[in-house]
Amino acid sequence: MGFTEKQEAMVKDSWEIMKKNIPQLSLRFFSLILEIAPAAKNMFSFLKDSNEIPQNNPKLKAHAVKVFKMTCESAIQLREKGEVVVGETTLKYLGSVHLQKGVIDPHFEVVKEALLRTVKEAMGEKWSEEMKEAWGEAYDQLAAAIKAEMHAEA
Numbered sequence: 786m787g788f789t790e791k792q793e794a795m796v797k798d799s800w801e802i803m804k805k806n807i808p809q810l811s812l813r814f815f816s817l818i819l820e821i822a823p824a825a826k827n828m829f830s831f832l833k834d835s836n837e838i839p840q841n842n843p844k845l846k847a848h849a850v851k852v853f854k855m856t857c858e859s860a861i862q863l864r865e866k867g868e869v870v871v872g873e874t875t876l877k878y879l880g881s882v883h884l885q886k887g888v889i890d891p892h893f894e895v896v897k898e899a900l901l902r903t904v905k906e907a908m909g910e911k912w913s914e915e916m917k918e919a920w921g922e923a924y925d926q927l928a929a930a931i932k933a934e935m936h937a938e939a
C-alpha cells in the first residue's frame with residue numbers, strides 16, 4: 786500500500802507542533818545523535834571544538850530543521866506522487882556536502898533513530914506506532930535519494 790493521506794497528515798500535524806519549539810527540538814535531536822553515535826561529533830563544524838552541544842547555534846538549528854522539514858516534504862510527495870522527488874540542484878548539493886563531511890550510509894540510520902526518538906518525546910501521548918511508521922518511511926525515502934546521489938558522486 787502506498788503512503789496514505791492519514792500518514793501524510795500525521796507527519797504534517799506533528800511537524801506543525803514541533804516547529805514551534807525549534808531550539809529545544811534541535812538540541813534534543815543532536816543530543817540523541819551523539820548519544821547513539823558519539824563519533825559523529827567530529828563531522829559537524831559546530832561540535833568539533835566543544836565539549837558540549839552549543840546552545841542556540843544557528844548551524845545546529847539549520848541542520849535539524851532541514852532534516853525535519855525535508856522529511857515532512859517527502860511525506861507530502863509520497864502521498865501525492867508515490868515517490869520522493871528532490872530538485873536536482875538541491876540533491877547534488879546534499880550529495881556533495883555529506884560526502885565532503887565524511888558522512889557514510891550507516892550514519893543515516895543513526896539520524897533516523899534520533900529523529901524518531903525526538904518526535905516520540907515531543908508528541909508524548911499523541912505518539913503511536915503508525916506515526917513512527919509514517920515518519921520512518923518518509924525519512925527512508927529521502928535518505929535513499931541522498932545516498933544514491935552520494936554513491937553516484939563518490
Ligand code: HEM
Pocket residue numbers: 825828829830831844847848851852855879882883886888892893894895896924927928931
Ligand atoms: C549538512 C540536510 C543527514 C551530517 C547538511 C546540509 C543540509 C543537510 C541541507 C547543509 C547545511 C546547511 O547549510 O543547511 C540533511 C538531510 C538529511 C541529512 C535532509 C537526511 C535526510 C545527515 C546525516 C549526517 C549529516 C545522516 C551524519 C550524521 C551533516 C554534516 C553537515 C551537513 C556534518 C555539515 C554541517 C556543518 O558542519 O555545518 N545536511 N542531512 N547529515 N550534514 Fe546533513
